[in-house]
Amino acid sequence: xxxxxxxxSDHAGVDLKKILVAAVTSWGYTSQDLGPCDLxxxxxxxxxxxxxxxxxxxxxGDIGVLICGSGIGMSIMANRFKGIRGALCLSTEMANLSxxxxxxxxxxxxxxxxxCSEAATDILKTFLDTPYEGGRHDQRIxxxxx
Amino acid sequence: xxxxxxxxSDHAGVDLKKILVAAVTSWGYTSQDLGPCDLxxxxxxxxxxxxxxxxxxxxxGDIGVLICGSGIGMSIMANRFKGIRGALCLSTEMANLSxxxxxxxxxxxxxxxxxCSEAATDILKTFLDTPYEGGRHDQRIxxxxx
Numbered sequence: 001x002x003x004x005x006x007x008x009s010d011h012a013g014v015d016l017k018k019i020l021v022a023a024v025t026s027w028g029y030t031s032q033d034l035g036p037c038d039l040x041x042x043x044x045x046x047x048x049x050x051x052x053x054x055x056x057x058x059x060x061g062d063i064g065v066l067i068c069g070s071g072i073g074m075s076i077m078a079n080r081f082k083g084i085r086g087a088l089c090l091s092t093e094m095a096n097l098s099x100x101x102x103x104x105x106x107x108x109x110x111x112x113x114x115x116c117s118e119a120a121t122d123i124l125k126t127f128l129d130t131p132y133e134g135g136r137h138d139q140r141i142x143x144x145x146x
Numbered sequence: 147x148x149x150x151x152x153x154x155s156d157h158a159g160v161d162l163k164k165i166l167v168a169a170v171t172s173w174g175y176t177s178q179d180l181g182p183c184d185l186x187x188x189x190x191x192x193x194x195x196x197x198x199x200x201x202x203x204x205x206x207g208d209i210g211v212l213i214c215g216s217g218i219g220m221s222i223m224a225n226r227f228k229g230i231r232g233a234l235c236l237s238t239e240m241a242n243l244s245x246x247x248x249x250x251x252x253x254x255x256x257x258x259x260x261x262c263s264e265a266a267t268d269i270l271k272t273f274l275d276t277p278y279e280g281g282r283h284d285q286r287i288x289x290x291x292x
Contacts, residue, residue: 041282045289070243072233072250077290079225079232086225087218088234094259097216104218113240136187143191144222 003128004062008034008051010044010074013067013111016120020065023121027128044068048077052084055105064106065124071110078106082145090114092126099130101137149274150208154180154197156190156220159213159257162266166211169267173274190214194223198230201251210252211270217256224252228291236260238272245276247283 005024009017014036024031034050036042048066055064064084066074071088078086086106087098090113098104107127114120151170155163160182170177180196182188194212201210210230212220217234224232232252233244236259244250253273260266 043286043289045286049289070240070247072235072240072244072248073286075221075234076225076231076248076250079222080228080290082226085222088221089218090236091259094216094218094256097258098218101216102218102222104222110240112243113237140189140191140219143189143195144226 004030004032004058005128006032006034006051006054006058006062006064007067008047008064009036009067009111010047010069011036011039011041012069013109014039016109016111016114016117017065017067019117020067020120020124023124024128027125029128044073045077048074052078052081052106056081056083062105063128065109066106067109067111069110069112071108071113074108078108085141085144089123089127092122095123095126096130099127100133103132103137103141150176150178150204151274152178152180152197152200152204152208152210153213154193154210155182155213155257156193156215157182157185157187158215159255160185162255162257162260162263163211163213165263166266166270169270170274173271175274190219191223194220198224198227198252202227202229208251209274211255212252213255213257215256215258217254217259220254224254231287231290233273235269235273238268241269241272242276245273246279249278249283249287
């Protein structure tokens with residue numbers, strides 16, 4: 001089954017988002033950009049909510065990508081939602097750990113901090129390709145929502 | 147009024163936590179370590195919950211510090227709580243942005259990623275010393291909990 005990748009950002013993340021949408025499409029994923037599409041200032045919590053609600057309503061195995069300036073605001077808002085495990089990642093190492101240990105389903109990037117689009121693309125590829133380890137982590141992640 | 151700094155971690159964060167507790171004490175803050183105190187494996191969500199509930203019950207202006215291996219698990223769990231604005235920071239730049247733009251009240255560190263205790267101390271000092279900017283950010287952060 002083909003995974004779907006949902007994207008949303010604020011104005012600071014629009015340019016990087018377009019690059020990453022093109023990347024996942026080239027890797028064979030279905031993608032959906034939930035906005036915004038231009039550089040008019042918006043409030044990142046509105047777009048975090050839109051993406052999280054869509055992801056929670058989607059099939060298991062789909063993932064989300066949220067981008068704002070630092071990634072911090074998106075990280076606060078996304079993790080308000082039960083069932084969302086949002087990981088702010090600045091490196092492939094963090095993306096790897098977030099999948100293996102936390103079974104993260106939303107990758108969060110800071111466009112001001114990850115300014116190199118190749119680095120961001122590598123982080124996303126690692127996030128998509130790394131499986132969750134399970135084992136001792138099951139008990140921990142079950143506590144997020146209980 | 148003297149601010150209070152609350153600390154909690156998992157086993158991976160115990161050593162760094164002790165260094166940071168000593169640092170904030172030397173800077174004139176009251177501190178409280180909510181555990182754990184040794185290196186026996188624990189589940190980070192239990193300690194995130196303990197700190198967030200204590201912080202929400204405390205006086206305004208107090209802050210929290212959470213440390214696990216990557217910081218990602220703590221970031222997911224801490225931001226489950228309304229009123230908590232948890233920021234995973236790997237640099238003083240991130241700590242600065244998290245205070246100015248997100249009015250973060252919990253600093254989250256990854257002991258595996260921020261392995262230099264001087265770097266961690268600088269991040270914490272920046273977090274404590276940087277005021278929230280308000281203005282256009284008020285509307286955004288008000289959406290976290292509404």
